[in-house]
Amino acid sequence: MQNFEFYNPTRVLFGKGMIARLDDQLSPEARVLVLYGGASAERSGTLNEVRAALGNRTFREFGGIEANPTYETLMKAVAMVREEKLDFLLAVGGGSVMDGTKFVAAAVPYEGEPWDILVSKGEAAKKALPLGTVVTLPATGSEMNCLSVISRQSTGDKLLFSNPLVYPRFSVLDPMRTMSLPMKQVINGVVDSFVHVMEQYMTYPVDGMAQDRFSEGLLSSLVEIGPRIVATPDDYDLRSNLMWVATLALNGLIGAGVPHDWTTHMIGHEITAKYHIDHARTLAMVFPALLKVRRTEKRAKLLQYAARVWNLTEGTEDERIDAVIRKTEEFFENLGVPTRLSAYDIGAESINDLVGQLEDHGMTHLGENGDVTLDVSRQILEAAA
Numbered sequence: 001m002q003n004f005e006f007y008n009p010t011r012v013l014f015g016k017g018m019i020a021r022l023d024d025q026l027s028p029e030a031r032v033l034v035l036y037g038g039a040s041a042e043r044s045g046t047l048n049e050v051r052a053a054l055g056n057r058t059f060r061e062f063g064g065i066e067a068n069p070t071y072e073t074l075m076k077a078v079a080m081v082r083e084e085k086l087d088f089l090l091a092v093g094g095g096s097v098m099d100g101t102k103f104v105a106a107a108v109p110y111e112g113e114p115w116d117i118l119v120s121k122g123e124a125a126k127k128a129l130p131l132g133t134v135v136t137l138p139a140t141g142s143e144m145n146c147l148s149v150i151s152r153q154s155t156g157d158k159l160l161f162s163n164p165l166v167y168p169r170f171s172v173l174d175p176m177r178t179m180s181l182p183m184k185q186v187i188n189g190v191v192d193s194f195v196h197v198m199e200q201y202m203t204y205p206v207d208g209m210a211q212d213r214f215s216e217g218l219l220s221s222l223v224e225i226g227p228r229i230v231a232t233p234d235d236y237d238l239r240s241n242l243m244w245v246a247t248l249a250l251n252g253l254i255g256a257g258v259p260h261d262w263t264t265h266m267i268g269h270e271i272t273a274k275y276h277i278d279h280a281r282t283l284a285m286v287f288p289a290l291l292k293v294r295r296t297e298k299r300a301k302l303l304q305y306a307a308r309v310w311n312l313t314e315g316t317e318d319e320r321i322d323a324v325i326r327k328t329e330e331f332f333e334n335l336g337v338p339t340r341l342s343a344y345d346i347g348a349e350s351i352n353d354l355v356g357q358l359e360d361h362g363m364t365h366l367g368e369n370g371d372v373t374l375d376v377s378r379q380i381l382e383a384a385a
Contacts, residue, residue: 001206001207001208001211001257001258002206002208002257002258002259003257004256004257006252006253006256007164007252008144008145008167008251008252008253009167009169010143010144010167010168010169010170010171010251011025011169011170011171012143012144012170012171012173012247013025013170013171013172013173014173014174014240014243014244015173015174015175015240016174016175016176017174018172018173018174019046019049019050019053019134019172019174019177020049020052020053021053021172022050022053022054022090022132022134022172023053023054023055025132025169025170026054026057026088026132027088028056028057029057030057030058030087030088031057031058031059031084031085031086031087031088032054032057032058032059032060032086032088032089032090033059033060033061033062033077033080033081033084033086033088033089033090033104034047034050034051034054034059034060034061034062034090034092035061035062035063035065035077035089035090035091035092035093035097035100035101035104036061036062036063036065036091036092036093036097037063037064037065037066037067037093037094037096037097038063038064040136040180040181041063041092041093041136043180044136044177044180046092046134046136046177047061047092050090050092050134058086059090060080060084060086062076062077062080065077065093065096065097065100066096066151067096067278068096068149068151068158068272068273068276068279069096069097069099069100069103069149069150069151070150070151070152070153071103071114071115071118071150071151071152071153072152072153072154073100074100074103074104074107074150075107075114077100077104078104078107078108078114081104081108081129082108087129087130088129088130088131088132089101089104089105089129089130089131089132090131090132090133090134091131091132091133091134091168092133092134092136093134093135093136093137094135094136094137094138094139094140094185094189095137095139095140095141095142095192095279098133098135098140098142098143098148098168099140099142099147099148099149099150100148100150101131101133102128102131102142102146102147102148102166103117103118103148103150103161104129105128105129105130105131105165105166106122106125106127106128106161106163106165106166108128108129109127109128109129110124110125110127112124115152117161117163118150118157118159118160118161119159120161121159121160121161121162122148122161122162122163122166123163125161125163125165125166126165127165128163128165128166130169131166131168131169132168132169132170132171132172133168133170133171133172134171134172134174134177135171135172135173135174135177135243136177136178136181137178137181137185137189138173138178138189138193138239138242138243138244138245138246138247139185139188139189139192139193139246139280140192140196140246140250141193141196141246141247141248141249141250141251142250143168143171143173143247144167144168144171144247144250144251144252145167145250145251145252146162146163146164146165146166146167147160147161147162147250148160148161148162148166149269151272151273156273156274156357157273157361158269158270158272158273159361160269171247173243173244173247175236175239175240175242175243176236176239178239178242178243179233179234179239183230183233184278184336186229186233186242187226187229187230187280187335187336187337188278188279188280188281188337189242189246189280190222190225190226190229190242190335191280191281191283191284191332191335191337192246192279192280192283193218193222193242193245193246193249193250194219194222194249194331195264195265195280195283195284195287196246196249196250197215197218197219197222197249197254198219198261198264198287199260199261199262199264199265200215200254200255200258200260200261201215201216201219201254201258201301201305202261202291202298202301202302202305203258203259203260203261203298203301203368204259204297204298204300204301204368205300205301205304206257206258206259208257208258211253211254211255211256211257211258212258212304214248214253214254215254216305216308216309218245218248218249218254219305219309220309221241221245222242222245223309223310223331225238225241225242225245226331226334226335227334227335229242230335259368259369260368261366261367261368262366262367263286263290263366263367263372263377263380264283264286264287264290265283266358266363266366267282267286267290267354267358267363267377267380267381268282268283268285268286269282270354270357270358270361270363271285271286271341271346271354273357274350274353274354274357275344275346277344280337281337281338281344284332284337284338284339285338285339285340285341285343285344285384286380286381286384287328288325288328288329288332288339288384289339289380289381289383289384290380290383291325291328292325292383293376293379293380293383294367294372294376294380295321295325297367297369297371299317299321302320302321302324302325303317303320303321305324306320306321306323306324306327307320309324310323310324310327312324312327339384340384340385341381341384341385342385346385347385348382348385351378351381351382351385354381355374355377355378355381358374358377359374363377
């Protein structure tokens with residue numbers, strides 16, 4: 001196992017009715033900005049619950065954060081916080097709202113051009129406002145990590161930053177808040193969580209026994225949850241399990257002391273930036289293709305994944321690897337999530353542009369060994385075509 005430092009300060013309040021506990025988490029003097037996405041937060045009643053829990057505190061609201069949060073929109077929130085001297089941020093929504101709120105938290109006290117926070121991958125931020133979250137869409141794990149991905153419309157960039165200053169102080173996870181979501185978004189959450197686990201698991205063995213077994217348990221849970229949640233969308237226990245699995249998939253626990261890949265995410269970000277396809281659906285296109293191209297480098301973990309998650313133990317090693325890659329593709333496809341670029345009318349002629357974007361953003365040596373060059377990324381995209 002590799003050396004690691006694990007730190008996670010986020011308090012989790014999980015279960016029905018937990019939004020009312022906001023009152024316990026905030027100072028009575030807090031001046032709060034509530035950030036959210038579209039009208040669904042209002043229609044579902046979540047915003048009304050939040051307002052009631054905030055009570056007599058001074059608070060303002062900022063809506064309209066996009067599914068891929070943009071720098072342009074978030075800078076308007078930064079201006080509001082500065083002008084009204086607000087001192088606590090509360091994200092109400094899914095990963096995009098939480099990611100956007102983290103950027104606002106870092107940008108408000110930043111004295112230079114806030115885009116530098118993203119260009120520096122978060123290192124430029126030395127201070128941040130405190131923030132909390134109320135989760136309505138389980139998918140990204142942003143409620144319990146210090147990561148954020150932001151897009152810039154004017155340049156077509158989509159960049160990730162990380163800084164421990166933007167860990168949420170607390171996160172409220174009430175599975176009932178997910179009941180009004182369109183099924184497409186729920187399924188996106190299943191896929192997103194699955195690939196989050198895989199980015200930390202599907203590398204090479206380092207004898208991280210606990211990390212591997214945790215990861216395999218999360219993957220097996222998602223394999224079970226996916227089709228069942230489509231068949232019984234009102235099942236509270238399934239919603240609860242999906243919400244907690246999504247959090248555990250990216251709160252740092254399973255990634256401690258093991259190598260990470262993240263190639264799928266970096267390529268997927270470029271697809272989203274260019275074609276505005278849902279993040280999870282770009283992952284479903286890229287990940288199986290990556291397994292095909294990188295099967296030699298990932299051979300040991302592919303065989304372990306085949307045996308422990310899919311119970312594939314018969315046949316030659318190559319036959320088992322072929323079978324588990326098919327199983328992974330079928331898992332996504334059976335949930336109604338395509339695994340080919342062509343399903344979104346993205347032709348082979350677009351691959352040059354996507355590889356060019358990777359180069360422009362410095363994504364020239366990706367993967368757990370830094371050996372996913374631009375040529376390898378091209379092969380992955382070609383395999384996904």
